[in-house]
Amino acid sequence: MPVVSVSMPDELLARLDGVAEEYEYTGRSEVVREGTRTLLSEFDDPSLEGRPLAGTVAVFSRPGGDRHDHHVGTLRHEYEATIVSSDHSHVGGCCLDLFVLEGQLETISTFVGTCRALEGVSAVEYSLTPLDDLG
Structure with missing residues (x-):
């Protein structure tokens, strides 16, 4: 091995x-x-593939100033077609960026992975809901 x-x-x-x-x-x-x-x-769920999804993604990071803000800002622009809304808050001494997404599994899973790879990120939590189940 x-x-x-x-x-x-x-x-x-x-x-x-x-x-x-x-x-x-x-x-x-x-x-x-x-x-x-x-x-x-994690994202190998055949029941979600090819379906429209809504997702919430919470990104927790240590306050790090301009560099982290630049990376999050870049994400907002890179995924602007998928991000429905975003918010930045301070919780328990951490920065919390909350994103609401609408798109396909591949795009949302790539977004989550990209968030996890950002410098200073300590946790990323997400939830996915198939939109076609809501009607």
Whole structure:
């Protein structure tokens, strides 16, 4: 099996070790493999493919000033055809960007992945609802 080197903050590494110990994984690698499988299968829901979807995406980040704001602003422009609305708030010492999206699964899942990759983002939560089920 190939070896992959991953850099992560000490806090995240401590949490990873805690999960490995608490749930009796054989080590960090097993936890990382399971997390990777979960992430890769996250948007593999055939029942949502090809259907119009509404989604809410909450992006939590540490207050970081202009650079983060620039990245979020770039996302707003890049996905303007999909973003129905967005709001920026401060909650619990964090920045919270809330997006309401309308589009196809592939576009929304790419948006979520892009948000997760932004510098300073600590969590991304989302919810999807098929629009054709609402009528």
